[in-house]
Amino acid sequence: MNKEAISELLMEEMQIAMGCTEPAALALAAARAAGVLDDEVRSIHALLSANIIKNAKAVSIPNSGGMRGIKASLVLGALGGDPAEGLAVFSHLAEGTPERAEKWLAEHEVELGLLEGEENLKIDVTLGGRKHVSRVVLEHHHNHISEVWLDGERVEFNPLAEQTVETDEPELTLNMIFDYVEGEIPQKVRDVLEEQIRCNMAIAEEGFKGGYGLDAGLTRRSFDQGVRSRAVSAAAAGSDARMAGSPLPVVINYGSGNQGITLSVPLLEYAREYNIPEEKVLRSLCLSNLLSLRVKRGMGKLSAFCGAVSAATAAVSSICYMLGGSREDVYRTMINTLGNTAGIVCDGAKSSCALKIVSALDSAFLAYELAQKGKYMVPGEGIIREDQEETLDLYAKLGLKGMQETDAVILKMMLAEE
Template identity: 35%
Template sequence: MNQEYYLQQLEEELVIALGCTEPVSVAFAAALARKEAGYDDPVESIELQASVNIYKNAMSVFIPGTNDMGAAMAAALGAVGGDPSLDLQVLQSIGEEDIVTARKLCAEGKVSLDLAPRGAPSLYIDVTVRTKDHCGRAVVAWKHDLVMELERDGVQTFLNDTSQVQELTDSITVDDLRDIWDFATTVDVDKLDLVRQTIELNDKIAVEGMLGSYGLEVGRSIAKACRGGKDVPDVECCSLSDYCAAWTAAATDARMVGVSLPVMSNSGSGNQGLTATIPVLSAARFLG
């Protein structure tokens, strides 16, 4: 069992994300394309090609810091005010002026949407940003933050080595459950700072989701049901399974309506990150 291999897997798969990863990855690609086009002139138009799942998952969740949904708005925000150096926290830096500008681009039909070309990966985002004098393009595929290609004015400035994609596929097939168990039970906890950070981030949004009224309030509803349907949620009355479910659902409630709190995503999914950590943390607290 190679501990360094699994520590590297944690580093690669645990990524901080602000908002639902599908619209955020669109914003990330758009911000990269804008960087290629340059910042001297304002954005004139945006062209987005994406896989079906990207559009589906982006259409009904709020973008952090806004009351807006959809891939078009995510692309516009990323192009107008996104910071690509922040990866999946790309929209952390947007302000009210950026939101107004992005809405205007969408309202004026300056953001075009199209499906990814036939044969593209199931996760595929291709964004072209045009300014007065320049054009930038970015392609993100396979993973929400895996940059495959960059262009400026039709000239390729970056092309990813496709061996990264093969390594990603191979790692899924070579992992052994016994090795994973041995790693989990023998690794020096001092090497797991990233896991500690995961617990802190994901726990914070779970608490926010339980205290506030967000979305369908699934988490709060479970906690209320534990008190016989009373108006005030009380997780202390819950069984172990309901306790874990309530906190996990509360975190998802808050995240999917665009609460401006980051989560630690797992394998490209914020909700997977929550479901991989909040039930375990909740069970530990419940059992003392």
């Protein structure tokens, strides 16, 4: 992958989102369908891939007055969402939308179905009106609408190029990443990195105000006031606020706000503590985004592999780099972390994601300290190989293939509650 391709990857994957990205994707699809329908919405039917159901089921929705879940996301998007806002669709709901959505849900039933055998990020929503029927298919990426239909006729078709599907993406190696970070970073990438700093630190501060979810970040901060504690607790606080419906935006990474928060906020806390020059901070943050993508891209956006692990791995490895660590130090920190926490599963987006962020970051900091002492996992331990890229590919394969059955069992358990 060349420099231009890496820049485009960052621009594509570092998007602004409000609230959890799966409810936002549902609302975006419904809003687009409503715009095409141009009619009173009388029925909503949605077919969803397993991980959309898993991750949209239990989180609160921003600017909704406390509404949560799949059906509420669809109705809010259909009745008052603006598709032009993308994954920030909840940022500008039409006035009175939550009240109208509550009334609609009291009078109508949203029909939901599971898309079996499909990739793990797909939404197929159909809206019925008085005279017309519209349908929108969103897939592969949280904001990629591939098909738009009106009254049985397809009016838009935007397929992704075959090579852009996650499991068949161009190679992104550690050396490519370091060469990019140490070269001339384009201004457009710098701009989005600076926006990530502003947005993600703001929601972390919001989480520290308390009253969000489990208040994991606020509680973790009470343990001690050292920089490590602040780094871990601030990331958890950002997740607390985000999953509980804070209207503050987040710059995400690979479709996940929690990953965007986890890979950025700890690094920024360390930068502030050690007065790191702005240029070094920006390059280190760029490294963190790319390292997280390197770990996660091979397993797809949604899987049973907890994204907090890849993000925490990237964050602390990039802190290592920012504080003067070598490329080898960075890799050893990555391997020590993945070799410990790669088994943490994703059982859906919810308030307790903040707890997994704490666990993943605490493990990553231990991994960093071990690496600094020259202690690290070696080939032959677990799935670690001599070749660095092969090792990272195996962890991706673990998330993509090895956890498929785990993902299916988790979903069955969650749906049994319904």
